[in-house]
């Protein structure tokens with residue numbers, strides 16, 4: 001799909017039609033000479049040196065080979081920001097809104113800028129490869145990493161993902177589209193095998209990867225799962241279509257620990273992460289010597305690693321240092337406002353017009369989720385809550401706050417302004433690692449009570465970790481205090497042991513063990529303003545974790561004597577205010593890497609809270625702070641509903657921008673939003689005897705809802721703005737080589753400038769092929785001033801019409817073209833017969849199945 005044109009005095013947004021700018025500087029200059037140079041370097045290394053390069057040097061970096069002029073390269077998660085090689089509040093990262101917020105913008109140009117900003121963060125943090133974007137699909141809303149992926153639709157995912165890749169790589173940083181392939185669920189994620197048809201793989205799951213690779217991705221991550229019984233790091237799908245058909249010349253990086261055998265070296269798997277251990281090393285050297293793995297395969301892998309190094313400036317003479325960009329929090333605010341989806345606005349309650357009072361409730365109003373959990377987590381320097389955002393935006397409005405309902409499960413970290421380091425007397429916690437002899441290995445002050453070390457914890461067998469802080473609570477009464485960590489731990493208060501536990505987790509998911517460890521708590525009575533010496537002693541003898549990986553939280557949970565009373569208080573405050581705003585959402589035990597959800601319902605008593613507030617005040621706005629769909633049984637009882645995702649560090653300010661109308665809610669749903677969980681057509685994420693069957697084939701997301709004849713609460717593509725649009729007319733014209741061009745005329749019939757996302761869908765009712773009821777073929781955003789019209793031109797590539805049947809094929813005959821604001825509202829219709837045989841014009845971009 002390409003761009004939009006408008007003769008009107010309105011701004012239009014090009015859709016990612018940008019040259020294939022994948023290789024900066026000298027790398028692009030003479031590819032043949034470069035290949036020769038890289039081969040010569042690879043051949044100058046011994047087999048041992050070559051093989052060493054193919055496993056990580058540690059958790060996040062590759063080995064250097066100074067003799068070859070190769071420095072180590074650093075890889076890091078995001079992708080909604082860049083964490084860097086350490087997880088540490090003393091080196092914060094920009095926390096951008098989650099992937100679903102970005103894709104809800106339906107704006108590849110914004111995704112490109114997002115990629116550029118991410119690359120800036122990578123440069124600031126000394127990172128060469130950003131482990132993202134996640135371009136798996138929203139197959140089921142129960143998917144635990146749904147928040148991290150873009151959409152249920154392959155085209156939208158591909159457009160946003162490829163633009164992100166181009167943005168990152170335009171700054172000389174490698175992107176790493178992940179996880180290849182069919183990694184759309186978390187249950188048994190290391191071992192489950194996916195049964196999926198070729199047609200579904202090609203038309204749906206592989207399509208976004210094809211788009212990102214053809215746009216020049218320098219690396220791709222192979223996933224943990226198997227497809228048709230073969231684990232992905234050994235799977236032939238790495239060779240074809242990835243390399244042989246799409247021309248991928250980059251490095252296949254394994255997901256962390258996904259390389260499990262020497263056999264993976266015979267596949268197109270290049271780099272085994274993390275290191276320095278792992279199944280390759282000496283075993284691979286021996287396998288090559290024994291003729292079990294061809295030496296040429298090793299040399300090829302090394303050449304590709306060297307090519308990556310050349311691309312990111314890690315090979316040869318040190319490139320001039322990159323300018324360290326500053327953290328651009330304003331961009332996080334912009335993306336979030338562009339991604340917020342307004343799905344209900346009865347009687348035009350929004351935007352708010354400076355009300356005298358607002359009663360805010362919901363735990364996420366004060367402690368929002370700005371990002372999803374797991375490896376995607378970054379450590380922001382500062383986050384802005386909805387409550388703070390509203391108070392800042394409306395200084396003349398009385399904004400009250402009531403908790404209403406508890407969302408948190410597990411422990412919340414203790415607020416820094418209540419903690420004092422006993423040694424220095426300033427804010428913080430004292431953290432000490434001791435070796436088996438009791439000698440100090442590390443003694444430092446930290447500024448947050450949820451600590452994670454990913455590979456860099458100075459842990460050895462039988463050593464201990466001590467955390468010490470003076471805690472001054474702000475509230476008198478009972479509180480649950482405790483810790484979350486795997487292994488034997490004791491909590492003492494003022495020298496008295498109050499809690500001891502040895503937590504463990506079932507299964508062997510290292511990420512869950514470190515990032516989501518189980519909690520133990522005890523109820524203690526505390527007095528506001530008094531100082532309590534808290535001490536945690538944790539034994540590091542446990543061996544579940546990856547070397548050097550450890551996660552530990554010292555935290556609390558409120559003790560609630562009556563949930564009903566909390567709801568009643570919030571409702572009472574709402575009754576007395578002009579407007580009520582309830583912020584509902586999920587928590588880190590619900591949406592995170594390592595597990596899938598088992599319900600779409602909001603945790604705790606939040607549904608009851610919304611009903612009670614709405615009954616007390618008809619002018620109620622509900623803000624949903626979740627990364628993926630939740631059920632909203634009260635949605636018709638409230639005036640306005642905003643779906644706001646995990647909003648990044650500027651969440652509260654962006655939300656206030658939208659609520660007050662300073663900015664339009666720009667988002668359109670990138671995924672169907674169900675009304676009832678029982679109605680979701682594709683829900684299952686649980687493998688049976690190790691196998692997850694994608695029996696729905698190509699019919700997922702809106703395609704499945706349409707096929708089932710059931711309406712979701714809000715359809716794919718849907719979203720309201722603060723103005724209205726009318727779709728006036730459409731013309732369609734076949735182009736050369738099976739392409740087409742669609743022109744849509746629409747007008748802004750409301751009173752303010754607004755942005756519309758015009759969407760084009762194809763269908764083929766008489767098809768002899770298995771086809772979706774209709775499928776997204778193109779889209780374009782356009783901003784139109786009040787009362788004006790615009791013409792949006794959307795180019796459809798040949799692939800939009802093709803289907804997979806042992807190869808890409810174009811079914812002869814006519815397709816129905818429909819256009820409108822979402823998949824369920826398509827007022828414009830036309831018929832179009834592509835002309836596959838008319839040769840492409842000289843200026844025509846190559847077809848997606850032809851090498852560039």
Ligand code: BGC
Pocket residue numbers: 077131178255256375511
């Ligand atoms: C995740 C990847 C991530 C890697 C490194 C894995 O558990 O699946 O997405 O990039 O860890 O943190």
